[in-house]
Amino acid sequence: MESESTVQATSSNFTVGIEFSALPEGCIAGILAWTSPRDVCRMSAVSLEFLSAAESDALWETFLPADYREIIGLSSESSSHLSISSKKEVFFRLCNSPLLIDGGKKSLWLDKKSGKKCYMLAARDLTITWSDTPMYWTWISLPHSRFIEVANLNQVCWLEIKGKINTGMLSSMTNYVVFLVFQRNDRFYGLKNVPVESSVGMIGGVTTKRVIYLDAPQVESSNHPDHDFGERFLQYENVISSMTGNPDPASLKKRIDGWYEVELGEFFSGEGKGKELEISVMEVKSGNWKSGLLIEGIEIRPKFCS
Structure with missing residues (x-):
């Protein structure tokens, strides 16, 4: 012992x-x-x-991303970032001060929680049907937008917005969530209580489709006998949404920067071998003329980010 x-x-x-x-x-x-x-x-x-x-x-x-020096070099602010001596300061600068790259058509920053890359594709980086026709869309500047221009919807019947990004630009082996970032002005009409279709997926691969709302569905107070049916229908839609993984109308949120966001879908970036991710937002079935929508861009950030 x-x-x-x-x-x-x-x-x-x-x-x-x-x-x-x-x-x-x-x-x-x-x-x-x-x-x-x-x-x-x-x-x-x-x-x-x-x-x-x-x-x-x-x-x-x-x-920091392995290519952080190259990323910073793509921005006009590269000198101020690269002149910082501390890597910790560089990290938090990239978290708190998004870089404008690709001629101001994309915004890039890091998630504080994980260090993963986040992007926003500016409206100018998207394919918006009829956006080159001033009768339907105009390009305006807003002081609270990170981009020089945002897309202002004057009137269209066919609403179609598409975006693409190469997954090689993203952090590898990461679950990402995609959001439409927008506002509504006092001329907003044609999209109230109207389901909008969204899709997110790799070109040639599996695509996730959802139904979203750019204005939270509401049934107006009424004594009409159809009123109760309308409420029951919305409850039914919410149940179906929860069963299929679609976000309910509450997924439309106001951000701290004053814009609204609604979740379009999710995807896994994989090994970052340069696949093309395609994102789509479309409403062409109602036949409504639509107006009063301001598009800042499409945001891509890691799931469960800070």
Whole structure:
């Protein structure tokens, strides 16, 4: 049987062996690299050892995309970003200050929680039917938009918006969600309570289709006998939506930047081998003339992002 002094010595040696204070800073940084940016920020408040390692350039380089220098180089703001000495500062600059790339037709930033790439395709980067005809669409500037121009719907009967992005531009092996970002002005009509079809998928692959609303469906108060039927019909639609994975009307949300967003669908980026993702928003079945819609763009960001 081991003596009490032997057990104490063994216990003491084991305790010393697991103390983080005894580990080199680079080793702690290497361990933290297996977590996430959010976790690193939380753990940096635990001890001085964590705090020092959490400032490591080597650590924050692992959270930046491998091609972050090339990405920054595509923007007119590249000099201000690349002149920052700290990789942690570069990371948070890319999270908090989206870059305009591709001639201002795309916006790129990083998700704070995961470090994954997020994009918004500007309205000018989309294919909008009749957008080159001022009678139907005009291009205007708004002070609260990140882009120089947004698309303003004057009047159309055929509403069709399409966007494309190469998956090689996205973070690999990531579940993404796609949103239409828009506003409605005081001339909004023709789309109230009208189902709009959306689709998201790889060209030549599986496509996810949904029914969305750009104005949350409502049944106006009425004593008409059809009123109760209308309410029951909307309840039925919501049940079907939940069974098929389609978002309910509540998925239309107002963002902190003042715009609205509605979820169009999801997809998995895979290994980022350069497949083409196609996104579509269409309403051509009602026969309604439509107006008062402002399109800022289509946003693509990781699911469960910050």
